[in-house]
Amino acid sequence: MSDAPESARVRASRANARKSTGPRSRAGKARVGRNARRHGLSVPLLTDEMLAREVEELARRVEVSATGAALDAEGHAFACRIAEAMIDLRRVRAVKLLLVAKLTSDLRKAAGPLKALARLDRYERLALWRRRVTVRAFDAFAIKRAKQS
Amino acid sequence: MTTASTLPTPASAPLSDLAYLGAPAIVPGDDSAGYDTLLARMIADVRPGNVMEEAWTRDVADLVWEAARLRRLKAALMTACADHGMQQLLQSLNVHGNTFEIARRWAARELLAVAEVDAVLAGAGLGMNHVMARTLALRLDDIERIDRMTASVEVRRAAILREIGHHREHAPFHARLGQAAAAQIEHVEFTRLATPAQTPAQTPAHVTEAGA
Numbered sequence: 001m002s003d004a005p006e007s008a009r010v011r012a013s014r015a016n017a018r019k020s021t022g023p024r025s026r027a028g029k030a031r032v033g034r035n036a037r038r039h040g041l042s043v044p045l046l047t048d049e050m051l052a053r054e055v056e057e058l059a060r061r062v063e064v065s066a067t068g069a070a071l072d073a074e075g076h077a078f079a080c081r082i083a084e085a086m087i088d089l090r091r092v093r094a095v096k097l098l099l100v101a102k103l104t105s106d107l108r109k110a111a112g113p114l115k116a117l118a119r120l121d122r123y124e125r126l127a128l129w130r131r132r133v134t135v136r137a138f139d140a141f142a143i144k145r146a147k148q149s
Numbered sequence: 150m151t152t153a154s155t156l157p158t159p160a161s162a163p164l165s166d167l168a169y170l171g172a173p174a175i176v177p178g179d180d181s182a183g184y185d186t187l188l189a190r191m192i193a194d195v196r197p198g199n200v201m202e203e204a205w206t207r208d209v210a211d212l213v214w215e216a217a218r219l220r221r222l223k224a225a226l227m228t229a230c231a232d233h234g235m236q237q238l239l240q241s242l243n244v245h246g247n248t249f250e251i252a253r254r255w256a257a258r259e260l261l262a263v264a265e266v267d268a269v270l271a272g273a274g275l276g277m278n279h280v281m282a283r284t285l286a287l288r289l290d291d292i293e294r295i296d297r298m299t300a301s302v303e304v305r306r307a308a309i310l311r312e313i314g315h316h317r318e319h320a321p322f323h324a325r326l327g328q329a330a331a332a333q334i335e336h337v338e339f340t341r342l343a344t345p346a347q348t349p350a351q352t353p354a355h356v357t358e359a360g361a
Contacts, residue, residue, distance in 0.1 A: 061169070062200045065198075065201075066199045066201065086204055090169070093211075097172065101177055103222070110288075110291050111290065114291055114295065117298065118297070128308070131204075132312055135312070135316060139316060139319050140319075143319065
């Protein structure tokens, strides 16, 4: 960081930013209130009962397929995190496929779907990262258990 | 070029059938037989041993498919918008008349319009490359976005391949043993449940291997 004094431009910009406190009209507040529900991908999986059950089933499948047996609570927790990431990824890709279908249906109006796909990329990257990290944690746990036994 | 019809047909139950991995990554207009073949070949090469490896295998197949689709899309976008480029080029050449209409008819391959446009371009020493260059300039944002998406898909595919390698390298011996045991159990149950008329071809590959 530079120690140089703030320029007038930076000061003006900060003053303007402080004035921006979000929408003031009722319609504006209602619109931003729906921001997180555009595609529902920010909503945690476990708030949906059906998906939570699916996480549980997939987690069991993960641990049995990887180690040959159901694991204890600690191992199951690792498997649940893998299952959550896998289902999250599936949700993102389902939305992505809809956008790709829209894109291919009319290439002359490609700009809209392409922008939406670029925004969606962040969610896919995050889900992939979570799956990678959780699989590594799961593998490390399985190795530790194998050494103990 | 290798076509889907010359590739081996899928032999095992495709991973696309496994609900937890979601719907196959195909959209209307895609060659679904080609996708199935690609997936079957991936499965045959990687031979996924557990749920995570199944997911990775499916991911790699989907990403290969997606990258190819994006490349096709880029080419199709240029073709679909070529009339925009043509219109701009005709305008820059001060062509009389409604250049929008001429370009539209040219794109529809109307013989008179094609001849007219060819004559104008030839007179100016220009060709289709110039039309496509204009089109590219007009749709540069979209093309760049597709290029970034393609690059991102390729990075992801490489990362997943590394992940499979890392997982297999570090998979503990007891896990492999567990898998072998599970396969043996499956083999026993399969034998018990199988009908006498069952042919060897119907036996899943991993069961045959475990039993050998």
